[in-house]
Amino acid sequence: MTGCWGVKSYENDDAHDALDRGFERVHGxxxxxxxxxxxxxxxxQVQKQLASPETLAAAMDLFEEEAGSNRxxxxxxxRLGYAGIVVRHVELGVAVADDLKATAAxxxxxxxxxxxxxxxxxxxxxxxxxMLRR
Incomplete structure (x- = not known):
């Protein structure tokens, strides 16, 4: 399958790129x-140290710039890319809004x-x- 290289939701090109660019946008x-x-x-360890609501917001903004805002x-x-960004931030211990988690789930x-x-x-x-339903 093109664009996916693992079994975790964030192990696909769209989520990975948005996450990387989001962390870079926030932390430079x-x-x-x-x-x-x-x-x-x-x-x-790097992502756990730096993950925050700001990196989530930046990654989501960058993702929607690529995918479009009309879901x-x-x-x-x-949809997998969106879910992957949310899943990764939840795994990293970031408090994620219930509506984002519900959409990702x-x-x-x-x-x-x-x-x-x-x-x-x-x-x-x-x-x-x-994890998203907790």
Whole structure:
């Protein structure tokens, strides 16, 4: 499947790009320095340290610039990208508004993408939906 390279919702090109650009927009050079190969922190550690409501808002804004603001016109990968951004921020401990979590969960519940590893994806998707419903 084009654009997806893992089983987590944020492991697709649209979500990953929006997340990266959102962190960079909010944190600028600090983010770039932390993402440098010479920094001993892992990718996850950097994002956990910097994730905030501001990075969520920036990533969502950047995502909607690419996907468009009319969600009725979004395809499955667009909906997955949206959900991925929300899921990642929830995983990182950011307080996310209930309406964003509900929309992301609904997108995941309606997901109709053929995955290379459907069993792994289904398990991961159920975990993400449960996390969003808490």
């Amino acid at each position: 050079d600090v983010y770039d320095d932390l993402m440098d190969d010479g920094n001993p922190l892992s990718f996850d 009725e016109l979004w395809d499955d990968l667009d 609904a997108f995941l519940e309606a997901e109709a993408i053929d995955w290379d590893e459907p069993t792994l994806r289904n398990l991961r998707r159920e975990k993400e939906i449960a």
